[in-house]
Amino acid sequence: MSILVDENTKVLVQGITGGFGGKHAQLSLDYGTQIVAGVTPGKGGQTFGEKTPVFDTVSEAAGETGATVSAIFVPPPFAADAILEAVDAELDLVVCITEGIPVADMMRVKEMMQGSKTRLIGPNCPGLVTPGHGKDSHGGCRIGIAPGYIHKRGNVGVVSRSGTLTYEAVYQLTELGYGQSTCVGIGGDPINGTSHLDVLKMFNDDDETEAIIMIGEIGGNAEAEAARWAKENCNKPIAGFIAGATAPPGRRMGHAGAIVGGADDTAEAKKKILAECGIAVSETPSDMGKTLVGML
Amino acid sequence: MNIHEYQAKELFEKYGVASPNGQVAGTAEEAKAAAQAIGGSNLVIKAQVHAGGRGKGTFKNGFQGGVHILESADQAAEYAEKMIGQTLVTKQTGEEGKLVNKVMIAEAVDIERELYLAILMDRDTCRPVIVASTEGGMDIEEVAESTPEKIVRQFIHPLAGLQGYEVRKLAKALELSGDQAKQFGKLISNLYQLFLKCDCSMVEINPLVVTPDGQVLALDAKFGFDDNALYRHPDIVAYRDTDEEDPREVEASKYDLNYIGLDGNIACLVNGAGLAMATMDIIQHCGGSPANFLDVGGGATKEQVSAAFKIILGDPNVKGILVNIFGGIMQCDIIAEGILAAAKETELNIPLIVRLEGTNVEKGRELIASSDLDVITAVSLNDAAEKAVAAVNG
Numbered sequence: 001m002s003i004l005v006d007e008n009t010k011v012l013v014q015g016i017t018g019g020f021g022g023k024h025a026q027l028s029l030d031y032g033t034q035i036v037a038g039v040t041p042g043k044g045g046q047t048f049g050e051k052t053p054v055f056d057t058v059s060e061a062a063g064e065t066g067a068t069v070s071a072i073f074v075p076p077p078f079a080a081d082a083i084l085e086a087v088d089a090e091l092d093l094v095v096c097i098t099e100g101i102p103v104a105d106m107m108r109v110k111e112m113m114q115g116s117k118t119r120l121i122g123p124n125c126p127g128l129v130t131p132g133h134g135k136d137s138h139g140g141c142r143i144g145i146a147p148g149y150i151h152k153r154g155n156v157g158v159v160s161r162s163g164t165l166t167y168e169a170v171y172q173l174t175e176l177g178y179g180q181s182t183c184v185g186i187g188g189d190p191i192n193g194t195s196h197l198d199v200l201k202m203f204n205d206d207d208e209t210e211a212i213i214m215i216g217e218i219g220g221n222a223e224a225e226a227a228r229w230a231k232e233n234c235n236k237p238i239a240g241f242i243a244g245a246t247a248p249p250g251r252r253m254g255h256a257g258a259i260v261g262g263a264d265d266t267a268e269a270k271k272k273i274l275a276e277c278g279i280a281v282s283e284t285p286s287d288m289g290k291t292l293v294g295m296l
Numbered sequence: 297m298n299i300h301e302y303q304a305k306e307l308f309e310k311y312g313v314a315s316p317n318g319q320v321a322g323t324a325e326e327a328k329a330a331a332q333a334i335g336g337s338n339l340v341i342k343a344q345v346h347a348g349g350r351g352k353g354t355f356k357n358g359f360q361g362g363v364h365i366l367e368s369a370d371q372a373a374e375y376a377e378k379m380i381g382q383t384l385v386t387k388q389t390g391e392e393g394k395l396v397n398k399v400m401i402a403e404a405v406d407i408e409r410e411l412y413l414a415i416l417m418d419r420d421t422c423r424p425v426i427v428a429s430t431e432g433g434m435d436i437e438e439v440a441e442s443t444p445e446k447i448v449r450q451f452i453h454p455l456a457g458l459q460g461y462e463v464r465k466l467a468k469a470l471e472l473s474g475d476q477a478k479q480f481g482k483l484i485s486n487l488y489q490l491f492l493k494c495d496c497s498m499v500e501i502n503p504l505v506v507t508p509d510g511q512v513l514a515l516d517a518k519f520g521f522d523d524n525a526l527y528r529h530p531d532i533v534a535y536r537d538t539d540e541e542d543p544r545e546v547e548a549s550k551y552d553l554n555y556i557g558l559d560g561n562i563a564c565l566v567n568g569a570g571l572a573m574a575t576m577d578i579i580q581h582c583g584g585s586p587a588n589f590l591d592v593g594g595g596a597t598k599e600q601v602s603a604a605f606k607i608i609l610g611d612p613n614v615k616g617i618l619v620n621i622f623g624g625i626m627q628c629d630i631i632a633e634g635i636l637a638a639a640k641e642t643e644l645n646i647p648l649i650v651r652l653e654g655t656n657v658e659k660g661r662e663l664i665a666s667s668d669l670d671v672i673t674a675v676s677l678n679d680a681a682e683k684a685v686a687a688v689n690g
Binding site: 191 | 417419420422423424453454455492495497522524525527528556558566567568569570571573574575576577578579580581586589594595622623624653654655676677678681
């Protein structure tokens with residue numbers, strides 16, 4: 001098994017008629033992912049690509065096609081509403097790719113999701129990939145914007161806030177001959193749906209995942225929280241990397257969440273906590289794959 | 297985004313947060329008129345720059361202090377003359393200082409007690425939190441360190457909003473009673489509205505003062521705004537003062553590039569924020585020093601790459617450029633074209649190290665290899681960083 005999604009997962013795309021959403025919906029289709037529906041209010045009845053039906057609402061799309069997962073590509077002013085619509089339709093998983101959603105909007109979303117059955121990944125994230133068994137990992141489930149072909153089906157779980165840094169880790173693993181069970185980008189915003197810890201727990205429970213790479217960055221204490229849990233509870237080897245050792249304090253480094261707060265909130269402090277919790281910390285982003293392989 | 301003290305005061309007035317009377321002035325005449333309009337004998341003049349330590353700062357023309365008590369309206373004009381158009385150097389501005397375009401004339405209030413009050417967005421609980429302390433007028437980090445029991449936190453339900461009992465608890469914690477508690481209640485309720493309606497990430501009042509005649513007033517304020525929400529606040533965007541920002545960052549923002557200037561000599565151009573940070577880190581790890589953070593984003597165009605090159609090269613410290621692209625969304629051949637065009641256009645004469653990986657990487661590498669430009673290519677991130685450090689130091 002993998003976590004969250006597999007090759008049988010049926011996915012709908014909110015914002016499929018937009019340029020960005022359409023491009024990545026097509027790339028997912030090309031990868032072999034079951035993109036079964038699109039949703040754009042006012043454009044119901046249209047067809048995306050060769051045969052993907054477009055609906056006005058998420059509940060219609062899910063009801064007609066059996067989709068259980070949504071990928072959201074709608075612009076920031078409408079993204080919070082799009083997430084809540086997917087939650088209302090009782091989907092299992094909502095992956096919000098949109099970057100630039102106001103923090104206050106996400107705060108309300110998070111509160112309104114209390115008690116719902118839906119899990120949110122993101123926002124401001126690259127999405128997730130469970131690689132397939134075909135050539136260049138074709139036939140897997142790609143939700144979001146990651147380049148599918150760098151993956152390889154295997155037994156390493158990858159979790160990260162950053163998109164390109166995830167690709168870097170995945171690429172290193174694939175080059176070294178180690179495939180991935182699932183790669184999850186949880187997003188770079190200060191308020192997000194799924195944390196490092198949530199994903200670590202899922203990897204720990206997943207039979208197919210035998211080792212884990214956890215990539216973090218400056219800002220907040222999510223990585224430390226995950227590491228402390230892993231020390232007591234995780235029985236699989238973990239390699240880690242923390243970006244932002246050279247970031248000046250108080251400045252927002254691209255990701256809205258990436259800002260060095262106080263003395264305890266530096267890359268060095270986080271690396272130290274990870275190491276104390278038995279995680280092999282990669283000194284450079286170039287060695288993430290090697291560091292993990294060294295533990296196996 | 298930061299705002300000036302007088303702009304913070306405007307926001308306070310708009311939302312009914314009590315603060316001392318004050319007016320902004322851009323000339324000596326305006327300063328005099330402002331002093332006369334506010335009246336009274338107890339006034340203060342303050343240079344308006346985005347930096348702390350103004351009182352102890354020095355102007356480059358030799359005039360001492362960015363904050364002065366005034367004895368008369370004429371003196372307001374006299375001091376304004378010495379401040380406006382001059383550069384103020386404080387411990388926070390660096391030696392280049394900041395140009396003062398405006399001054400604020402305000403009532404100087406007598407202080408009986410100094411309190412601390414702030415509202416911020418708490419990441420861990422995903423809620424706004426009000427932070428209050430009886431120990432105002434000093435660094436709150438210091439209070440947190442030495443007397444943490446003197447800081448109270450009240451988390452606010454994001455949908456229900458600030459409740460009456462929460463206000464009463466805070467007033468009690470700040471040892472305010474009677475009419476002062478009532479004034480505080482109005483102030484914090486209005487401040488909370490301001491915080492929500494303006495999409496603030498932080499608003500800090502330090503100090504919140506109680507005057508001998510029993511008024512509760514916000515004396516100094518610091519604001520932070522959520523950059524993601526600025527699209528719905530044109531009035532706050534209008535407060536932006538680009539004179540206060542690094543000109544390279546201002547230029548970068550015109551092209552939607554995420555740029556932060558640093559002190560090193562190896563410039564980097566990277567796609568993705570996490571990878572951009574990691575690239576800076578590995579440069580340092582290899583013994584070099586990064587000149588900037590630059591994330592060109594997931595779908596950068598040729599124009600953006602070209603603009604990025606010009607901004608990078610505008611920094612005289614830069615002795616080499618490291619381009620690190622992991623093309624997921626972005627195609628390596630398009631990036632390669634952009635790099636080559638920009639290098640030609642800027643007549644690049646410092647080492648350029650390029651590491652490309654991802655979609656269409658073969659095409660991208662081919663383009664670079666077949667160009668007549670002298671580009672150092674790298675196969676991995678580590679290789680790129682080592683070559684960049686060697687090129688700059690060699």
